Amino acid sequence: MKVFRYIYFALLSVSCCNYPEKIDYIDVNGQRLLFAVRGPEDGKPVVLVHGNGGSHKSLLTQAKQLAKWGYRVYSLDSRGQGANAPVDELHYTDMTEDTYQFIQKLGLEKPYLYGWSDGGIIGLMLEAYYPGTLGKLAVSGANLYPDCGDEFESFKEWILANQSPVTMMMLSEPNIDPKDLSAIKCPTLVTAGSKDVISVEHTELIANSIPGSQLVIVKGASHSSYIKRSPKMGKMLKEFFAE
Numbered sequence: 001m002k003v004f005r006y007i008y009f010a011l012l013s014v015s016c017c018n019y020p021e022k023i024d025y026i027d028v029n030g031q032r033l034l035f036a037v038r039g040p041e042d043g044k045p046v047v048l049v050h051g052n053g054g055s056h057k058s059l060l061t062q063a064k065q066l067a068k069w070g071y072r073v074y075s076l077d078s079r080g081q082g083a084n085a086p087v088d089e090l091h092y093t094d095m096t097e098d099t100y101q102f103i104q105k106l107g108l109e110k111p112y113l114y115g116w117s118d119g120g121i122i123g124l125m126l127e128a129y130y131p132g133t134l135g136k137l138a139v140s141g142a143n144l145y146p147d148c149g150d151e152f153e154s155f156k157e158w159i160l161a162n163q164s165p166v167t168m169m170m171l172s173e174p175n176i177d178p179k180d181l182s183a184i185k186c187p188t189l190v191t192a193g194s195k196d197v198i199s200v201e202h203t204e205l206i207a208n209s210i211p212g213s214q215l216v217i218v219k220g221a222s223h224s225s226y227i228k229r230s231p232k233m234g235k236m237l238k239e240f241f242a243e
Contacts, residue, residue, distance in 0.1 A: 018068070019038045019039050019040070019067045019068070020038065021036045021037070021038045021063075022036065022037045022038065023035075023036055024036075024037065026102060026105060026106070028098050028101035028102050028105055029094065029097050029098045029101050031079045031084070031085075031098060032084070032085070033076060033077060033078075033079060033084055033098065033102070034056070034076075034077040034082060034083040034084055035056065035074055035075060035076045035077065035102070036056045036063070036074075036075045037072070037073065037074055037075075038063055038064070038067040038073050038075075039066065039067030039070070039071050039072040039073045040067075040070060040072060041072060042072070043067075043070050043071045043072035043073075044070075044071050044072065044111075044112065044135075044241075045071070045072045045073075045074060045108045045109075045111035045112070046066055046071045046072065046073050046074070046111060046112045046113070046114065046241070047074045047075075047076065047099070047102075047103065047108070047111050047112070047113045047114075048062060048063055048073060048074070048075040048076070048113075048114050048115075048119070049076055049078065049099060049113065049114070049115040049116070049118075049119030049120075049122050049123060050075075050076070050077075050078065050081075050082075050116060050117075050118070050119050051116045051117030051118050051119055051141070051224075052081075052117055052118040052166060052167065052169075052170065053081060053166050053167065054078075054081065054082070055077045055081060055082030055083065056075035056076060056077050056082060057082075058116070058228065059075060059114070059116060059119075059227075060075075061228075061229055061230065061231060061233075061234060062114065062227075062233055062234040062237060063075050065231060065234035065235075065237075065238070066234065066237065066238070069238055071112075071241070074102075074106070074108070074111075076098075076099065076102060078095050078098070078118070078119075078122075079094060079095055079098055080165060080166055081166060086165075087165055088165060089165050089169075090165045090166055090169045091169065091173060092118070092121055092122065092125060092169070092173050092174045093125070095118070095122050096122050096125040096126050096129065099113075099122055099126055100126055100130050100133065103133060110133075110134065110135035111134060111135060112134065112135050112136040112137070112138070112241055113126070113127075113134050113136075113137050113138070114137075114138045114139075114140075114233075114237055115138075115139050115140070115142065116139075116140045116141060116224075116227055116233075117140070117141045117142065117223065119139075120139030120140055120141060120142030121139075121142050121143065121174050121176075123137050123138075123139050123142070124137075124139060124142055124144075124176065124181065124184070124206070125174070125176065127183075127184045127186060127188075128176070128180045128181055128183045128184055129180075129183075131183045131184065131185060132185070132186075134186050135186060136186055136187045136188070136189075136240065136241060137184065137186055137187070137188045137189070138188070138189040138190075138191070138236075138237055138240055139188075139189070139190055139191070139206075140191045140192065140227060140233065141191075141192050141193070141196055141197070141198050141223050141224075141227075142190070142198070142203075142206060143174070143198050143202060143206075144174060144175075144176040144177075144178060144202070144205070144206060145174060145175055145176065146170060146171060146172065146173070146174075148197075148198050148199060148202040149196075149197060149198055149199030149201070149202055150199065151196075151197040151198075151199070152197065155170075155197050156171065159171055178205055178206075178209040179209070181206065181209035181210045182209060182210070182211060184210045184211070184213075185211065187212070187213075187214075187240075187243070188210045188212075188213040188214070189213070189214045189216065189236070189237075189240045190203060190206050190207040190210070190213055190214065190215050190216070191203075191215075191216045191217070191218060191233070191236065192217055192218070192223075193217070193218045193220070193221030193222050193223060193225065193226060194217050194218065194219050194220060194221060195220065195221060195222050196221070196222060196223045197222075197223045198223070200217055203215070203217065214240070216236065218232070
């Protein structure tokens with residue numbers, strides 16, 4: 001009897017930490033967006049924003065990790081991407097406004113936000129243009145303007161070969177003045193891989209433009225190798241959020 005009781009409580013403990021994903025939709029800024037939620041209802045809210053052409057599933061590893069560690073995780077499908085309706089054109093300013101209104105409409109108070117690639121750009125613009133919205137900000141592989149490293153020229157060939165409103169945006173956007181980043185006052189973590197399509201120098205420019213930010217260059221990593229289906233970034237977030 002004691003053995004069965006032990007097994008029961010062991011299974012119960014595992015299931016309590018293995019929060020199922022809940023899918024919902026929200027109307028913001030003239031768009032109907034899909035988002036996923038997981039984690040305890042009373043957990044600190046964390047918003048995850050994926051990269052170009054991705055979906056909320058792109059950061060699934062981090063969502064599961066953070067939920068397990070007690071955070072309430074909200075993962076968006078950005079406009080025109082994932083399960084959302086296609087769009088004729090796409091702009092970072094629109095996606096930034098989408099994310100801001102998402103936070104406001106759900107009543108998320110000082111949420112933490114992690115953005116990868118395009119999601120990182122959105123995170124930077126959100127807190128720069130709506131300072132005080134976030135409690136903490138972490139970005140990976142973000143850039144301020146298209147010419148962000150030697151690898152971008154070869155990346156342009158891929159963009160032109162895969163023409164769509166989602167990819168073509170990257171040829172002329174974003175256009176963020178580094179001086180605008182001085183408005184970001186919340187604790188901020190800036191990361192990139194040493195072999196990222198975004199140069200180390202460009203990433204250093206971002207970090208140096210944000211007062212008191214932390215910079216981490218992941219040795220040997222590409223734009224996605226330490227993020228997609230990797231626990232590395234989640235562990236970095238856990239440490240940063242807990243500080």
